[in-house]
Amino acid sequence: MNRARNIAIGVLATVFGLSLLANFLAPAPYATQFRDFISAPASHRFWLGTDELGRDRWSRLLYGTRISLLLAPAAALLSTVMAVLIGGVAGYLGGWWDRVVLRVIDIFLSIPWLFLFLIVRALLPLNTSPLISIILTFLLMGLLGWASSARIIRAGAQSMRNSDLVLHARACGCRGGRLLLVHIVPNLKPVVLAQFWFAIPTFILGEASLGLIGLGVGEPLPSWGNLLRELANPQAALSHPWMLAPLAVLVVVMSCFQLLLSPKEFAA
Amino acid sequence: MWIGRIARHLGAFVVTTLIAGLLGATLVRFGPGFEADEQQLDPRLDAQSIQALRDSHSQERNLLSFYAHFLGRMATGDLGVSRSLARPVRELLAERAKVTMRLLGAGLAGGWILGLALAATAVMWRAPLVEMTAAAASSFFLCVPTAVIALFLFFTNGPVRFAIALLIFPKVFRYARNLLAEAYTQPHVLTARARGLSEARVFLWHVAPWTAPQLLALAGVSLGVAFGAAIPIEVLCDFPGIGQLAWKAALARDLPVLVSLTIVIAAITQLTNSASDVAIALCQRGRR
Numbered sequence: 423m424n425r426a427r428n429i430a431i432g433v434l435a436t437v438f439g440l441s442l443l444a445n446f447l448a449p450a451p452y453a454t455q456f457r458d459f460i461s462a463p464a465s466h467r468f469w470l471g472t473d474e475l476g477r478d479r480w481s482r483l484l485y486g487t488r489i490s491l492l493l494a495p496a497a498a499l500l501s502t503v504m505a506v507l508i509g510g511v512a513g514y515l516g517g518w519w520d521r522v523v524l525r526v527i528d529i530f531l532s533i534p535w536l537f538l539f540l541i542v543r544a545l546l547p548l549n550t551s552p553l554i555s556i557i558l559t560f561l562l563m564g565l566l567g568w569a570s571s572a573r574i575i576r577a578g579a580q581s582m583r584n585s586d587l588v589l590h591a592r593a594c595g596c597r598g599g600r601l602l603l604v605h606i607v608p609n610l611k612p613v614v615l616a617q618f619w620f621a622i623p624t625f626i627l628g629e630a631s632l633g634l635i636g637l638g639v640g641e642p643l644p645s646w647g648n649l650l651r652e653l654a655n656p657q658a659a660l661s662h663p664w665m666l667a668p669l670a671v672l673v674v675v676m677s678c679f680q681l682l683l684s685p686k687e688f689a690a
Numbered sequence: 691m692w693i694g695r696i697a698r699h700l701g702a703f704v705v706t707t708l709i710a711g712l713l714g715a716t717l718v719r720f721g722p723g724f725e726a727d728e729q730q731l732d733p734r735l736d737a738q739s740i741q742a743l744r745d746s747h748s749q750e751r752n753l754l755s756f757y758a759h760f761l762g763r764m765a766t767g768d769l770g771v772s773r774s775l776a777r778p779v780r781e782l783l784a785e786r787a788k789v790t791m792r793l794l795g796a797g798l799a800g801g802w803i804l805g806l807a808l809a810a811t812a813v814m815w816r817a818p819l820v821e822m823t824a825a826a827a828s829s830f831f832l833c834v835p836t837a838v839i840a841l842f843l844f845f846t847n848g849p850v851r852f853a854i855a856l857l858i859f860p861k862v863f864r865y866a867r868n869l870l871a872e873a874y875t876q877p878h879v880l881t882a883r884a885r886g887l888s889e890a891r892v893f894l895w896h897v898a899p900w901t902a903p904q905l906l907a908l909a910g911v912s913l914g915v916a917f918g919a920a921i922p923i924e925v926l927c928d929f930p931g932i933g934q935l936a937w938k939a940a941l942a943r944d945l946p947v948l949v950s951l952t953i954v955i956a957a958i959t960q961l962t963n964s965a966s967d968v969a970i971a972l973c974q975r976g977r978r
Binding site: 525528529531532533534535536537538540541542543544545623627630631632634635650653654655656657669672673676677680 | 702705706707709710713714717718829830832833834835836837838841842844845846914915917918919921922925926936937940941943948951952955956959960963
């Protein structure tokens with residue numbers, strides 16, 4: 423299992439490193455249109471061919487990978503921090519605060535996440551710039567995707583509150599913020615880290631699904647979501663297999679994230 | 691005692707549903723592009739027409755008053771009229787719910803049957819080949835957006851509903867396999883096997899009741915997961931269901947449709963979760 427995890431880390435590091443070097447490795451900027459080479463097949467010049475606007479697919483894949491791999495963890499970090507703040511404090515404090523938070527979590531969980539996100543994302547102004555759209559897409563994911571993690575972290579904090587360790591710390595006169603930060607939060611680290619690692623692939627797939635229906639990152643900026651839009655015509659993709667490259671990269675990266683999580687964390 | 695518990699549960703259900711509806715309305719109302727309308731970009735429209743389009747949102751500007759009126763009308767069975775489709779929302783929901791229910795019903799049933807059958811085969815008959823194949827397949831399907839699978843099925847004239855099954859199956863298979871493996875190590879199951887009970891009897895009388903509560907809890911959650919996946923599937927494969935209606939309404943900033951959908955979806959999700967809670971309680975009572 424450790425070997426598989428090491429391979430996964432290696433593959434992820436390679437993909438991430440390549441995407442970070444997109445400025446040097448990409449033969450052309452992601453938005454440059456080669457009007458004489460529209461929908462060109464794979465060749466020495468265009469490794470993955472060009473799209474219907476004549477843009478180099480390989481360059482767009484490199485830049486798109488960078489955007490998805492940088493911003494999905496950022497959104498996961500935001501949602502995990504929110505989950506720790508809301509769920510952790512609720513579990514630790516208990517009482518009416520816990521009941522209110524639990525009800526809020528129930529409300530968020532009663533509406534499918536993608537539906538909620540669809541509403542908010544579609545309501546952005548029509549003239550939103552691509553850069554703003556990319557930031558808002560991942561920011562909204564982070565802001566709306568905290569509820570399920572908060573429930574798990576709350577349960578963890580609640581069991582910690584009644585643990586011998588915390589009772590002992592209380593008996594020694596440790597109170598309030600110090601008790602929370604020194605004794606409870608460090609012991610919740612495995613749960614919090616598992617939630618963070620789980621959130622990244624969820625957000626990557628979420629962005630991909632939204633990109634497929636045209637509500638992800640705005641063009642001309644590339645992301646895995648809007649690169650997958652070309653698959654809306656799978657017959658063309660099957661006759662030009664290089665169009666499947668973004669899907670292949672997505673599957674490889676998602677598999678690596680799965681391998682990073684131990685079976686124990688999956689079972690949880 | 692029972693009446694009190696039911697009343698409390700019902701109260702929580704109604705309050706959560708209403709707040710979820712208000713949350714949906716608030717997100718729409720305070721979205722930065724609420725009053726923007728694609729029609730306003732039509733170069734043929736003059737200033738007065740554009741102003742008239744903006745004024746058409748005037749009744750929806752005061753969120754609380756809109757929501758109070760909406761709830762008042764909803765109590766009489768009137769969910770308002772869709773601004774973008776110019777049809778009663780109730781009619782739209784009734785029409786499209788059938789399509790989505792068929793999609794979700796087939797997908798959920800397929801995913802659960804496949805997941806449970808493979809997990810049971812892998813654990814009961816200790817079939818490593820089945821386990822490895824199912825584990826590899828479940829890992830693969832967890833990595834691919836369901837909409838992409840649906841698109842491939844759609845263009846190869848395959849059953850698109852099976853895309854939902856392929857989303858649900860990995861979750862059910864992994865969870866059920868771990869649960870069944872744990873169940874077969876329980877002392878009462880070991881005793882039953884040692885006494886020579888048949889495999890079928892051990893499974894039906896000792897393993898299934900032990901695993902049922904956890905599986906029922908997963909069943910409650912899987913409806914929400916399936917509905918989330920149904921949205922892009924319906925949009926891309928042109929299924930006239932609730933998911934496609936939500937997408938169209940969101941793009942057209944159609945507040946009455948979005949609020950109705952939020953309330954209906956929140957209510958259905960909670961009903962499913964409550965049903966699974968009741969089933970879990972009954973299972974545990976039966977086990978005692």
